[in-house]
Amino acid sequence: MAKEEFLKDDEQKSEEMMGEKYIICKDSYYQPVDKCVTYMEPTLIDYSILTSSQEANDELHKFKSALSSWGCFQLINHGIPTKLLDETKKVSRQFFGLPMEEKQKYAMLPNDTSGHGYQVGNVSHVTSPSSATNKVLDWNEGFSLALFPEHRRKPEFWPDFPPNFKDVFREYAARLETIFDALFKLVVQSLNVDEERFAKQYDKNRETNLRLNFYPKCEGLKQVLGLKPHADFSTMTLLLQDEEGLQVLKDEQWFMVPVIPNALFLNLGDPLEIMSNGIFKSAVHRVVTNTEKERLSVVAFWDSDRNKEIGPLDELITEDRPQIYQRVSLKEYIYTFLNYYQSGKRPINDFKV
Numbered sequence: 569m570a571k572e573e574f575l576k577d578d579e580q581k582s583e584e585m586m587g588e589k590y591i592i593c594k595d596s597y598y599q600p601v602d603k604c605v606t607y608m609e610p611t612l613i614d615y616s617i618l619t620s621s622q623e624a625n626d627e628l629h630k631f632k633s634a635l636s637s638w639g640c641f642q643l644i645n646h647g648i649p650t651k652l653l654d655e656t657k658k659v660s661r662q663f664f665g666l667p668m669e670e671k672q673k674y675a676m677l678p679n680d681t682s683g684h685g686y687q688v689g690n691v692s693h694v695t696s697p698s699s700a701t702n703k704v705l706d707w708n709e710g711f712s713l714a715l716f717p718e719h720r721r722k723p724e725f726w727p728d729f730p731p732n733f734k735d736v737f738r739e740y741a742a743r744l745e746t747i748f749d750a751l752f753k754l755v756v757q758s759l760n761v762d763e764e765r766f767a768k769q770y771d772k773n774r775e776t777n778l779r780l781n782f783y784p785k786c787e788g789l790k791q792v793l794g795l796k797p798h799a800d801f802s803t804m805t806l807l808l809q810d811e812e813g814l815q816v817l818k819d820e821q822w823f824m825v826p827v828i829p830n831a832l833f834l835n836l837g838d839p840l841e842i843m844s845n846g847i848f849k850s851a852v853h854r855v856v857t858n859t860e861k862e863r864l865s866v867v868a869f870w871d872s873d874r875n876k877e878i879g880p881l882d883e884l885i886t887e888d889r890p891q892i893y894q895r896v897s898l899k900e901y902i903y904t905f906l907n908y909y910q911s912g913k914r915p916i917n918d919f920k921v
């Protein structure tokens with residue numbers, strides 16, 4: 569899509585001014601976007617080995633070590649057929665390829681945090697009038713849908729075009745849910761905590777939400793980000809991407825996440841860093857823009873029950889590892905996240921003991 573079309577609904581008419589709405593200040597927290605980044609050495613975690621009873625031990629060790637250092641890894645051999653992965657990407661791109669008027673039929677309502685609908689520039693991450701005037705938009709079109717529990721699906725937000733969109737995403741959602749459930753069991757096993765108590769956070773009211781991200785080519789504008797740095801407020805996130813652009817922050821250095829065919833990129837969100845009392849790390853990530861290629865990501869967020877509190881599990885608080893984080897309701901956490909997203913402040917720092 570041309571820059572002009574992407575920006576055309578903007579109230580500012582001067583192109584220069586419109587560009588500025590997407591530009592990150594050079595001296596801000598974000599660090600120069602064009603600073604040279606290193607490629608991330610991918611940690612490949614084999615799902616089929618991890619979930620087999622015979623050979624799982626070494627793989628589980630790798631799993632735990634990836635989550636304690638990077639907070640992310642590439643999941644391979646997860647069993648989702650290539651055809652379904654390809655269809656998922658195809659129908660997502662077809663949706664974003666629709667005319668703007670068509671996509672706007674599914675427009676997200678202002679300040680919707682429950683996850684339904686289409687938006688340009690990530691404006692839902694603006695919660696107060698003052699941050700709205702100072703907002704720097706993301707070079708991003710987003711489309712969010714609730715997946716689970718199924719009664720949260722709002723049929724009016726599921727697009728009619730492409731015609732197979734609904735079927736493809738029903739199937740993809742079911743596949744992901746099975747993987748998330750299995751990964752959660754492995755998280756419990758790695759942390760060596762009481763499954764029943766931990767699982768209470770993840771009862772029938774827990775949520776899975778989907779976000780499709782589309783990043784148009786970004787020609788001529790420098791210092792523009794596709795998404796600003798953040799760690800997710802989900803427990804775990806599984807991401808399918810078709811081009812490079814996602815970067816992860818570690819030890820104050822940005823690393824480019826490589827695209828590995830058919831792999832799902834898993835990253836942990838802040839709630840699991842909090843619940844594991846800092847044993848597991850959430851991965852801070854951002855998306856950079858590309859002058860030559862459009863990019864798509866299909867992202868599923870596996871959340872705990874928003875009405876419950878998150879806090880370090882009792883058995884993970886010891887003399888050697890005193891409590892690092894306070895207890896907080898997920899709802900309040902999300903509110904803090906949304907308030908801080910613009911400025912790049914990390915919400916997790918507000919909840920340190």
Ligand SMILES: O=C(O)CCC(=O)C(=O)O
Nearest residue numbers: 779781795814855865867
């Ligand atoms: O597009 C990506 O690779 C990242 C998306 C993301 O971080 C998000 O939707 O929270």
Ligand SMILES: [Fe+2]
Nearest residue numbers: 798799800853
């Ligand atoms: Fe994210």
